[in-house]
Amino acid sequence: MRSRASIERTSPTDLMQLACDLPGSPMQVAAVLVLGTATALDLAAVRDAFGQRIHGVPRLRQRLVRAPLGAGRPVWVDDPGFDIRDHVDAVRCPAPGDEAALLGVVAVTTARRLPRNRPLWSATLVTSMSDGRAALVVTLHHVLADGLGGLAILARLVDGAPTTPDTVFPRPAPRRRSLFLDASGTRLRALGHLPVKARQLRSAIAELATGGVTGPPRSSLNRPIGAHRGLAVARADLAGVRQLAHAHGATVNDVVLTAVTGALHAVLQHRGENVDRFVISVPIAGRREATAGHLGNEVGVMTVPVTVAGDLYQRLAAIAHTTRSRRPASPGASAALLGPVFRILAWFGVFRRFVDRQQSVTTLVTDLHGPDVRLSFLAAPITEVIPVSPITGNVTVGFAALSYAGALTVTVTADPQRCPDLAVLLARLQSELDLLTTELDAGPRAAGDTSHLSREAPSQDQGGSGGSQHRYGSAPAAVPAPRPQPSRPVDIPLSDAAAVPTVR
Numbered sequence: 001m002r003s004r005a006s007i008e009r010t011s012p013t014d015l016m017q018l019a020c021d022l023p024g025s026p027m028q029v030a031a032v033l034v035l036g037t038a039t040a041l042d043l044a045a046v047r048d049a050f051g052q053r054i055h056g057v058p059r060l061r062q063r064l065v066r067a068p069l070g071a072g073r074p075v076w077v078d079d080p081g082f083d084i085r086d087h088v089d090a091v092r093c094p095a096p097g098d099e100a101a102l103l104g105v106v107a108v109t110t111a112r113r114l115p116r117n118r119p120l121w122s123a124t125l126v127t128s129m130s131d132g133r134a135a136l137v138v139t140l141h142h143v144l145a146d147g148l149g150g151l152a153i154l155a156r157l158v159d160g161a162p163t164t165p166d167t168v169f170p171r172p173a174p175r176r177r178s179l180f181l182d183a184s185g186t187r188l189r190a191l192g193h194l195p196v197k198a199r200q201l202r203s204a205i206a207e208l209a210t211g212g213v214t215g216p217p218r219s220s221l222n223r224p225i226g227a228h229r230g231l232a233v234a235r236a237d238l239a240g241v242r243q244l245a246h247a248h249g250a251t252v253n254d255v256v257l258t259a260v261t262g263a264l265h266a267v268l269q270h271r272g273e274n275v276d277r278f279v280i281s282v283p284i285a286g287r288r289e290a291t292a293g294h295l296g297n298e299v300g301v302m303t304v305p306v307t308v309a310g311d312l313y314q315r316l317a318a319i320a321h322t323t324r325s326r327r328p329a330s331p332g333a334s335a336a337l338l339g340p341v342f343r344i345l346a347w348f349g350v351f352r353r354f355v356d357r358q359q360s361v362t363t364l365v366t367d368l369h370g371p372d373v374r375l376s377f378l379a380a381p382i383t384e385v386i387p388v389s390p391i392t393g394n395v396t397v398g399f400a401a402l403s404y405a406g407a408l409t410v411t412v413t414a415d416p417q418r419c420p421d422l423a424v425l426l427a428r429l430q431s432e433l434d435l436l437t438t439e440l441d442a443g444p445r446a447a448g449d450t451s452h453l454s455r456e457a458p459s460q461d462q463g464g465s466g467g468s469q470h471r472y473g474s475a476p477a478a479v480p481a482p483r484p485q486p487s488r489p490v491d492i493p494l495s496d497a498a499a500v501p502t503v504r
Contacts, residue, residue, distance in 0.1 A: 007174045007182045008076040010064065010143065012340070013297040015073065017142040019342040022352055022392060024227035027142040030110040030388040031154060031402075032102070035134045037380035043090045046125050046136070049157075049378055051084040056156040056164035057292040059144060060087075063119050068176055072183030078170030079119055086118060090125040097130040103231040109137050110388050111229050120144050136377060142390070146297040147283065147368045148290040156292045158375045158382065215359045216279040219268055222394045223418050224356040230416035232426040233386055234259075236408045240437035248313060250320035253282070253367040256401045256410060257306060257323070258316045259432035260365055264397075265308045266428035270421055276308045278362040284327070302326055303361060312436055355393025363398055364391065370404040387411050397425065408433075 010018075021027040035041070054060040062076040091109070094101045105126055114120050120141035127134050138157070140150055155161060174182075216222075241255050248254075257280060268275045286298035304326065306319055345351040366389055375382045386409055389400035396418035401410045410429065414422050 007178065008062075009067075009073045009182075010076070011073075011296050011298075013299065014143045016342050017297055019346040019351060020355075020392060021141075021143075022355075025225065025390060025392040026111065026113045027390055027392070028110055028114060028139055029142055029147070029150060029390065030106065030137055030139040031150065032106055032384075032386035032388065033136040033138065033154075033377060033382045034102075034384040034386065035136060035377060035380040036383040037132060037134060040127065040132075041125060041134050041378060041380065043088075043125055045378060046090075046123070047084050047088045050088050050123060052163075053157050053161060054084075055167070056161065057153050057295075058167075059292075059295050060119055060121055060153070061169065063117065064143065065173070067179050067183070070183070071176065071179035072186060075174060075179065077173040080170040082119065082170070087121060088123045088125070090127055092128040093126050093135075097128055097133075099233070102126060102129060102135055103233070106135075106137055106386075106388060107229045107231050110139050111227070114139070114141050133383075134380070142297070145290070145295040146285070146299045147366060148285055148287065149295040149297070151368065151370060152290040152292050152295070155371075158377050159379065160375075216362045217275050217277060218359075219273055219275045219362070220271055220418075221264065221268065221278075221362050221396055222359070223396055224394050225391060225396055225415040225418055228416055229391075230412075230414045230419065230422050231388065232412045232414075232422055234410045234412070234426060234430040234433060236410075236433040236437060238403050238406050238408045241408050241433075244316075244436055248316050248320060250316055251323070252369075252403065252408065253401075254316060254320045254323055255433075255436060256367050256399070256408075257282070257304060257319050257365060258312065259410075259429055259436060260363070260399050261306045261308060261315060261319070262312070262432040263425055263429035264363065267419075267421055267425045270424050278306050279360065280304045280306060281361040281364045282323075283364075283366050312432070316436070352393075358393055361395070363395055364389070365399045365401070367401040368403070370402050372403075372405065374405040384409065389413060391415070397422075 017027050059076060061079055061082045063079045064074050065077050066074050091105055093105055105124075109122075109124050114122060121144060122139045124137040124139075125134060126137060129135065138154065140153070145153060156164075238252075241252055245251050245255050260280065261278060264278055265276060280303070282302045282304055284300050284302045286300060290298075302323070304319070304322055306315075306322070308315065310318065342351060345354050366387075368387065370385060384407065385402055385404040387400040387402040388411055389398055391398040391413050397412060397414040399410055399412055401408060403409075410433070412422065412426060412429065414425070416422060419425065
């Protein structure tokens with residue numbers, strides 16, 4: 001007789017991710033694994049590898065099911081109709097097969113809504129790239145995992161991951177009576193934890209408190225977005241960024257925020273707008289690590305006011321001071337307050353109206369510490385990992401940073417209709433990263449000496465060349481490597497999805 005599955009419910013934070021999921025703006029995150037291989041990968045082999053390796057990640061064979069009224073939050077249940085072919089497919093990269101063409105495929109793939117009646121993930125093998133390369137685009141719905149959870153999933157999908165014997169699958173779903181009893185027990189236990197809930201509520205209020213900071217000035221960066229997406233990638237040497245952060249008592253995240261601030265200011269100047277202050281929303285993990293068996297979302301938000309006053313290093317020092325002072329004592333607590341509010345707004349059908357008109361933040365910036373060593377998939381070296389995060393509401397541009405094997409990759413996601421000058425934004429972001437790390441090599445400067453900031457940023461056509469820790473980890477500094485080159489921005493309308501050939 002098959003054992004019945006234990007009851008695995010979504011958390012309040014997971015429900016907040018579901019509430020944020022809107023038509024045209026799905027809450028889906030992705031990692032693009034660029035594979036440096038001269039041997040063409042076979043779709044059947046990729047499917048076979050995923051079919052074996054997902055045994056170590058039970059959630060990848062589970063779908064989300066609503067519980068009966070009064071029986072608690074939605075539950076994860078094994079999908080009896082699971083078929084790896086529904087989740088892993090392949091597409092041919094359009095000519096010329098360069099990074100711009102790849103990003104075009106990624107823009108379509110990651111914005112395509114995952115079917116809700118299946119496990120909420122997909123993997124797309126991108127073939128026919130230049131130089132014999134390939135890429136693997138792994139897309140997850142945010143309800144399945146936060147950033148740390150996503151990294152835990154990737155760790156079980158690459159070569160060298162521990163093998164996990166298959167368990168009984170599928171296990172029968174929990175019975176209605178079991179769901180009601182479980183929900184009743186949860187509510188009774190919650191009554192006994194009221195003092196803890198009260199402390200969590202105070203922590204949530206403290207995490208969301210603005211500290212007297214007003215919202216950002218009005219600008220063209222905040223306008224309701226559509227369904228089209230554009231992607232662009234900037235790069236920096238991670239050792240140089242860490243060395244810079246260490247020298248200024250900052251973190252890698254602070255360096256990213258500093259570069260983003262300068263890039264936003266520059267693109268608004270390009271548009272004829274004089275805005276020198278922004279408010280950036282930064283996710284804060286509520287845990288130090290995640291495992292493939294413990295996914296979901298444990299994350300809150302921290303709003304960081306930033307300004308372009310002073311030179312680059314004064315700006316970096318100011319941002320480092322702000323993030324230290326505003327970092328909450330209980331990271332992730334804000335979800336306890338935001339979650340119910342977002343769900344109520346979604347229930348009444350006014351959540352989109354709310355996020356389309358919000359005046360609290362200018363943009364979103366997420367930063368994760370990925371693997372320090374190079375990984376492989378089916379013996380093909382993973383030369384780069386490109387993160388992709390969603391944007392929603394009236395946030396026209398967002399940023400996702402990820403460190404991997406000595407490189408820092410920052411992906412810009414934008415609505416190309418609201419941000420037609422994405423190439424300008426990319427060039428200025430790359431320029432900011434280059435200036436920050438290059439000037440560190442030149443040695444210390446006298447206070448107030450800003451002559452080094454007078455050099456011109458790379459043109460739109462030319463682009464640019466790219467404590468000592470992330471928020472979530474650290475590694476020793478090293479001599480900076482040659483500056484990597486940024487990508488060319490690309491945008492693909494979702495209506496063009498059919499133009500990407502799919503191989504089954």
